Amino acid sequence: MIPWELLKPTQWFAAQVAISGVLVSGLALLGARVLRRSPAPLRYRILFSGILGLLAIPFLVALGNAAASNLIPPGEEVVKVSPEMLPALLNPAPPEPPVASEATFGAIATAIALAGWMSIALLGVARLLIGLWRQHRIILGPAWSADWWTDERRTALAEKLGLARFPDVHMSPNVPIPMVAGLFRPRIVLPEAPAAWGRQQWEAVLMHEAAHIARRDPWAMLAQALAVILFWWCPFAHRMARRLNDLREAICDDYALEGPCDQFAYVELLVESAERLVNVRATPVTAGLLDSARSGLEERISRLLEKERKPMKPLSFAGKVLGASLLAVACLLIPGAAAYSQAPAPKVQIKIVLDGKEIDLTDANIAAILQAVQAKVKAAPDGVRFRVVPDNKGILELGIQEAKPDPRIEELVRKAEAIKPGSGAEIRRMLARKLGTKEITLFPTPQVPAGAGAKAFDARIIILRMDPNGKIVQLQESELGELLQKKTAEKNLHFRFDNISLQPLRIEVKPVPPAPKAKAPEKGIELELMLQPGIIKPVTKPLPMPIVGGNPAPATKKAAPAQPAADVAELSRQIERLHRELQELRSRLDTQKQAK
Amino acid sequence: MPIPKGSLTAAQYEIMDAIWAAGADGISVADVWQAISQARTIGRTTVLNQVDRLEKRGWLARVPGDGPTRFRATLAKDDASKLLVADFVSDYFHGSTVDLVSALLGNDACALTKKDVDRLRKLLAQARRRDEEDNA
Numbered sequence: 001m002i003p004w005e006l007l008k009p010t011q012w013f014a015a016q017v018a019i020s021g022v023l024v025s026g027l028a029l030l031g032a033r034v035l036r037r038s039p040a041p042l043r044y045r046i047l048f049s050g051i052l053g054l055l056a057i058p059f060l061v062a063l064g065n066a067a068a069s070n071l072i073p074p075g076e077e078v079v080k081v082s083p084e085m086l087p088a089l090l091n092p093a094p095p096e097p098p099v100a101s102e103a104t105f106g107a108i109a110t111a112i113a114l115a116g117w118m119s120i121a122l123l124g125v126a127r128l129l130i131g132l133w134r135q136h137r138i139i140l141g142p143a144w145s146a147d148w149w150t151d152e153r154r155t156a157l158a159e160k161l162g163l164a165r166f167p168d169v170h171m172s173p174n175v176p177i178p179m180v181a182g183l184f185r186p187r188i189v190l191p192e193a194p195a196a197w198g199r200q201q202w203e204a205v206l207m208h209e210a211a212h213i214a215r216r217d218p219w220a221m222l223a224q225a226l227a228v229i230l231f232w233w234c235p236f237a238h239r240m241a242r243r244l245n246d247l248r249e250a251i252c253d254d255y256a257l258e259g260p261c262d263q264f265a266y267v268e269l270l271v272e273s274a275e276r277l278v279n280v281r282a283t284p285v286t287a288g289l290l291d292s293a294r295s296g297l298e299e300r301i302s303r304l305l306e307k308e309r310k311p312m313k314p315l316s317f318a319g320k321v322l323g324a325s326l327l328a329v330a331c332l333l334i335p336g337a338a339a340y341s342q343a344p345a346p347k348v349q350i351k352i353v354l355d356g357k358e359i360d361l362t363d364a365n366i367a368a369i370l371q372a373v374q375a376k377v378k379a380a381p382d383g384v385r386f387r388v389v390p391d392n393k394g395i396l397e398l399g400i401q402e403a404k405p406d407p408r409i410e411e412l413v414r415k416a417e418a419i420k421p422g423s424g425a426e427i428r429r430m431l432a433r434k435l436g437t438k439e440i441t442l443f444p445t446p447q448v449p450a451g452a453g454a455k456a457f458d459a460r461i462i463i464l465r466m467d468p469n470g471k472i473v474q475l476q477e478s479e480l481g482e483l484l485q486k487k488t489a490e491k492n493l494h495f496r497f498d499n500i501s502l503q504p505l506r507i508e509v510k511p512v513p514p515a516p517k518a519k520a521p522e523k524g525i526e527l528e529l530m531l532q533p534g535i536i537k538p539v540t541k542p543l544p545m546p547i548v549g550g551n552p553a554p555a556t557k558k559a560a561p562a563q564p565a566a567d568v569a570e571l572s573r574q575i576e577r578l579h580r581e582l583q584e585l586r587s588r589l590d591t592q593k594q595a596k
Numbered sequence: 597m598p599i600p601k602g603s604l605t606a607a608q609y610e611i612m613d614a615i616w617a618a619g620a621d622g623i624s625v626a627d628v629w630q631a632i633s634q635a636r637t638i639g640r641t642t643v644l645n646q647v648d649r650l651e652k653r654g655w656l657a658r659v660p661g662d663g664p665t666r667f668r669a670t671l672a673k674d675d676a677s678k679l680l681v682a683d684f685v686s687d688y689f690h691g692s693t694v695d696l697v698s699a700l701l702g703n704d705a706c707a708l709t710k711k712d713v714d715r716l717r718k719l720l721a722q723a724r725r726r727d728e729e730d731n732a
Contacts (some may be wrong), residue, residue, distance in 0.1 A: 134687055138624045139609045139680070173677045174684040175611065179699040192677060205700060221698065249702045264724055271716045274708050296702055301716055305723040483731040541639055 011107075014114045016061045016341050021333050024053040025236035031326065032243065042322065044247040047240050048220060050326040053334075054227040054237060060334040117233065124229030131225075138181050141171040144190050148199050157207060160258060161214040169206065176280045177273040177322075184223065186213045201269045204261035209253035217248055253304060260445055263304045270301060420578050598669060599653040603683045611646055612655065616673045622659035622666035 028050025032043040041555030154166040167180075169188045175181075181189050188209040197205070211219070224241050231237040255264060274297065477500045604612060614631040614680065615623055623631075629643040647667060650656045655676075659666040699705060 022682060045709060137605060138684070139606045141609075173680045176681045176685055177700045177705075193679070208700060209698070217698050224684065246700060248698070252698075264720065264727070267720050267723075270701065271713060271720060273703065275713050277685070277701065277705055278708055278710055278713055280678065280685055298707065298712070298716065298719070300702065301719060304707065 011110050011114055013038075013061060013065065014117065015110075016065075017057050018117075020057045020061060020337070021054055021231045024330055024334070025050055025231065025240055027330075028326075029052070029236055029243070040247050040251050044244065044251065047244050047247070048224075048324060049330070050240055051244070052226050052327055053330040055223060056229055056330075057334060058230075064334065064336060070498055105574055119227055122230055123231060123546075125226075128229060130381045132183070134185075135181050137187060138174050139172055140172060140189070141189070141192060144169040144171050145189075146199070146202065149202075152383065153203075155431070157203070157210065157259075161207070161210055161255065163210065163214050166206075167210055167213045176230065176277050178209055180209050180212045180218060183218050186218050188213070197269055197272075198265070199257065200261040200267050203259045204256040204266050205269065207259055208252045208256035212254040215248075215251070220244075234261075242296075246299065249300055250298075253300065258303075267304050268303050270297070270304075326350055332584075392452055407460070416575065416578060419575070419582050423578055483543060597653055599679070603680060604655070604676075607642075608650060608655075609644065609680075611650065612669060612676065613673075615656065615667055615669050617677075618668070620668060622668035622705055624666050626664065628667075638683055664719040 026046050031046045031050075035043055035046065167186060169190060171192045171193045172189045175191050178190050180186050184532075188206060212290075224244055228237050228241050253266070257263060263531065279571040298498055343344040406494050410557065481500050599630075609633055611628055614628045617631070620629070625644050625647050627648065629638065629640045632643065641678070647656060651667065652722050654670060655673070656667045657670050659668050669676070
């Protein structure tokens with residue numbers, strides 16, 4: 001069993017790549033298998049999408065991991081340290097010596113497996129480079145020529161393949177059978193020893209090889225070889241490569257038979273080439289390859305000799321879209337899965353805050369720091385601290401706006417209520433909206449740049465407290481209201497906390513008015529006189545106020561800005577309207593009485 | 597006659613081609629250089645070094661006689677070609693080149709045996725016979 005939790009980041013990355021590789025190659029094979037009756041180009045596209053997917057997996061997994069680490073913000077816990085906890089913090093228990101367990105052996109085995117994977121892959125890359133160098137060393141003799149091989153014929157065949165010009169054809173003393181060599185400038189290479197083939201057979205051979213070049217098969221084979229090297233341990237990847245080789249040859253065979261050459265003549269030249277190859281090959285081959293080779297060429301020849309052979313048409317637009325879609329889905333799913341696999345364990349930083357100072361647990365001077373603040377902790381054992389984690393990683397503390405209810409507003413409300421019962425609430429709501437509902441405001445501590453307090457309203461907020469059992473719990477919205485109520489009551493402040501929302505943080509705080517005394521209704525014109533600019537303080541900007549349970553901020557009195565006269569005029573209009581409605585009601589009542 | 601060591605590069609094959617063309621009498625380095633220079637520019641020292649290397653590896657032998665040193669090939673061109681093909685096939689089918697080169701017979705052709713070829717011939721003959729019967 002692999003101990004996932006003990007894996008180092010590199011090992012975890014390798015595990016993600018390995019799992020994705022198996023899934024991608026397995027799905028590509030399954031797709032090609034399900035669509036086995038569909039044209040070969042479609043199956044080829046599906047399998048080749050799998051090859052490209054295999055090559056892209058390391059990058060996609062890295063992308064997913066990077067996205068996961070950037071999108072999931074680190075959490076933060078704030079811990080109140082009680083005096084009882086200090087001895088344990090000052091004298092932590094020595095760490096237990098590591099015990100060789102099954103998990104440890106598992107981790108070592110994983111590391112060895114990873115090293116083996118990388119070593120063999122590197123060897124494979126070296127072998128591939130040697131292969132490229134050897135391919136470059138093929139001796140190219142003079143250009144191949146035949147009396148019928150004219151420029152017109154070359155152009156006609158190139159047009160059939162969609163090429164601008166027919167590739168160069170050379171003879172070589174090296175090659176025993178026709179082949180394509182070269183990556184950047186691929187050429188058709190023919191054996192020097194002349195074959196007794198007719199013109200139609202030669203044309204078929206040239207078309208077969210030129211089709212490889214037109215389809216950019218040399219590059220496809222390089223990508224395929226790299227994918228197999230990277231996932232050398234994955235049988236699905238090898239199987240995919242073999243299927244691609246077979247399909248590639250079958251597709252090019254059909255191009256070869258588009259000319260005047262019939263299938264019997266073509267198979268004849270294939271068999272002759274095989275004979276020639278067997279004759280020149282001096283060294284025996286490994287037994288493991290025998291079956292695949294026999295079945296490969298035999299299957300190909302059997303298909304060519306079938307009377308009702310299904311021609312392998314070029315891939316339709318729908319097929320191309322399907323192949324591209326499969327690749328796109330793989331490209332989206334892999335980083336998504338990688339990010340998801342990273343997601344379950346978001347980092348939670350535990351910070352100890354004592355007396356407004358953050359204690360770094362890794363600090364060498366932690367003992368001295370803790371002792372220095374111990375006395376203050378004793379002085380305020382039940383202190384509660386509120387902290388938020390805004391986007392800019394600044395630390396903000398939560399404060400309460402200390403503002404006493406304005407008696408003039410209450411007076412205004414009472415008068416409106418006397419004119420028309422129920423209208424006081426409307427007046428209060430309007431006042432709250434226009435002239436400054438008392439809200440909890442967030443204001444920055446000195447280390448946070450100015451203006452950060454406004455941002456905090458949209459920040460993720462985590463408010464934690466420690467319960468009597470020492471367990472850290474996150475406050476719910478209702479609990480926060482109760483807590484604020486309690487803390488403000490301790491300070492002889494009378495507020496009511498409504499509409500608490502933690503994300504974004506928004507708390508409406510309303511002053512609790514003293515019990516209203518009944519008064520005789522007064523006229524609206526008198527109310528207007530009581531609403532003078534400057535009486536009501538807006539709290540749209542954060543103000544330095546005392547922190548509940550924490551360090552009180554210096555309470556500086558600021559002159560409130562003047563209230564616009566337009567607000568006062570609007571209020572007067574409201575009162576006048578209410579007064580008019582009251583007059584109308586009274587007159588209607590009088591009319592009804594007279595009618596009776 | 598001992599088999600020459602190693603294979604030939606394209607440049608060495610060009611030199612060998614000039615020497616094969618000269619026949620059994622052999623050819624001097626200067627003549628080789630002139631023959632190649634007609635097709636492309638090449639340094640005389642380069643030709644001299646390559647000839648020296650080919651002689652050491654057993655591809656060339658000195659022709660005894662007076663005058664400038666003359667060289668002849670130790671293998672006939674056909675034999676050399678067979679050797680080069682066998683060498684390439686060995687490299688090709690046992691190395692990674694097989695993964696990079698599109699051959700007419702496909703990349704698995706290395707595993708073919710004489711028995712397999714015979715079976716393929718039978719397959720072709722049967723198909724031809726069936727076709728003739730159908731047409732008749």
